[in-house]
Amino acid sequence: MSETMKDGPSVAEHAATLAQSGAIDVVILGAGINGASLFRDLSAQGVNCMLVDKGDFGSGTSAAPSRLIHGGLKYLETGEFGLVAQSTLERNLLLRNAPHCVTPLPTVIPIFSWTKGIGAALRTLFGSKSAPRSRGALLIKAGLAIYDYYGSRNRVMPRHRMVGRRTALSEMPALTPSIVATGTYYDAKVSLPERLVYELVADGMAANPGSAALNYTDLVSSADGTLTFKPQSGGAPFSLRPKLVVNAAGPWIDHVNTALGTPSRMIGGTKGSHILLRHDELIKALKGQMIYFEADDGRICLVYDYLGLALVGSTDIPADNPDTVKADQAEIDYLIASLRSLLPGLQFDHSQIVYAYAGIRPLPASNAAVPGLISRDHSAPVLEPEGTRPFPIISLVGGKWTTFRGFAEEVADSVLKRLGRSRKVSTRTLAIGGGRDYPSDAAARADWLGKAVGASGLPRERLETLFARYGTTALPVALHCAASSRGEETLQASSYSLAEIEYIAGKEHVGHLADIVMRRTALAITGSLTRHDLEVIARVAGEVLGWGVERITTEVESVVSQLSERNLLKIA
Secondary structure: OOHHHOOOOOHHHHHHHHHHHOOOOEEEEOOOHHHHHHHHHHHHOOOOEEEEOOOOOOOOHHHOOOOEEOOOHHHHOOOOHHHHHHHHHHHHHHHHHOOOOEEEEEEEEEEOOOOOOHHHHHHHHOOOOOOOOOOOHHHHHHHHHHHHHHOOOOOOOOOOEEEEHHHHHHHOOOOOOOOOEEEEEEEEEEOOHHHHHHHHHHHHHHHOOOOEEEOOEEEEEEEOOEEEEEEOOOOOOEEEOOOEEEEOOHHHHHHHHHHOOOOOOOEOOEEEEEEEEOOHHHHHHHOOOEEEEEOOOOOEEEEEEEOOEEEEEOOOEEOOOOOOOOOOHHHHHHHHHHHHHHOOOOOOOHHHEEEEEEEEEOOEOOOOOOHHHOOOOEEOOEEOOEOOEOOOEEEOEEOOHHHHHHHHHHHHHHHHHHHOOOOOOOOOOOOOHHHOOOOOOHHHHHHHHHHHHHHHOOOHHHHHHHHHHHHHHHHHHHHHHHHOOOOOOEOOOOOOEHHHHHHHHHHOOOOOHHHHHHHHOOOOOOOOOOHHHHHHHHHHHHHHHOOOHHHHHHHHHHHHHHHHHHHOOOOO
8 A cells, every 4th residue: 555545543453453452333334325325324322333344335235226216105105104204304305415416307207198097006005915007197196195295294395296298298298199198296316325325334434433343254153242353354253242233234144143143024025127228319318317117017117317228127037146136138128128118219229338237136025016116115123132142133125225324313212222221312313424515506616616616626527527526525635636646647447547546445444446436436337437548447456455366367357257248348
């Protein structure tokens, strides 16, 4: 590691010191969105926590959502009004607490009849096992009115509107002319969910020096109240005797409970696959809006502009192996066919696919015949101390991306009660990462940029790019870039600078090349990677992290293989 990147003991060394001191109260297994959010919350309360993941932060299911921050309009059909109320509130809070990466998304619903679906919706609401089909204008109007009502707390976006066929087609001519109307309402999207997970982790570590977070660390044994871990990097094993364990492993929850000596059957996931298309004509037709539509078989799909590409999703089929999950050909064909039916004037084919990804939703075990009817709500069942295991295990089951803060708050309050402690800080208005001290309007933004230019000496245009990527944490990135000997040299196929890559590698707990290109940046998912740039990134990271030539080659080949086989990204 270069001298400029050294900041004292490494995270692993710090974690080992904490382990030896016996000061860790809570161990959280799994650093996805729920585990990371709980880690931040508990650390902010002064609870000493150890967050541990066998992979990178946010590299599992949390890296495979539709990238929406939404209130769950379709959950009204299954009567989950409490979940909709919580989701719309959390959506509004995220728009305030993470404005650097969560932004409003106007959403259009194509409607194909006036009255259909009311009877089916009522049957579903009262427990029918069949999914509603052909939701008509009256049903959608009622749903949107209820949705607006639930979204009124901390409201930051307009209410819904509905228009007839003529107006709808004049506003979005690419839609199929078989519609009778459209409804438009507002939800939100997150620009890089993987990075938001990392920011939660970083916030937690900053909030409490007595906490630590480790990626690429395996749980190797659990016996007599002692958990033993081993870093995959080859570091020495260490042991902890926590007062409480939280299993936040998502679709791996049952596997982790088994490793803890408490076999369970809590998870019965479904698979969601997405594709991203390079399709300028479609992006132009969308006009910054998402289309939330019913496919020919009644399932709900969506398409919207994600960082200049058309993100299309998602499937919802039973699946239970998160380690091998990927978008298969049948799912991709289904999504392409759905677009052709919705937008018949545009051309769609597989050559437009830039990237694909899939994940297992960690839903509660269920015998539901229709995956879409499985609850998206969350729960936290507790396995109380038993036998030689002195600590309780709280498993974080289900949930959805949008509600991570509220879910973490509920669990944190339960943990605090068990530890005999009280809440010190509310996370309800606690900004996340680059959302802290975020400029509230254009004038404040201009003032912030002006001060950042003065502090770093970088051109204003460059600060605007960094601000768009990192929010207010763009300032330490800019200061590092200004001091780096690499200057403002950028990658060939992207505006990311080599000094930025150097900062990420040295400051953001990177273990592998994939962490940089798939989670700390949007380089992979936007198709902004060439083989040349990937090799340059690996060399820069290698200089910071002490990788030799062989390790650099291995890292590059591993990323190329993964992106090609599981994400359909062709790296030239």
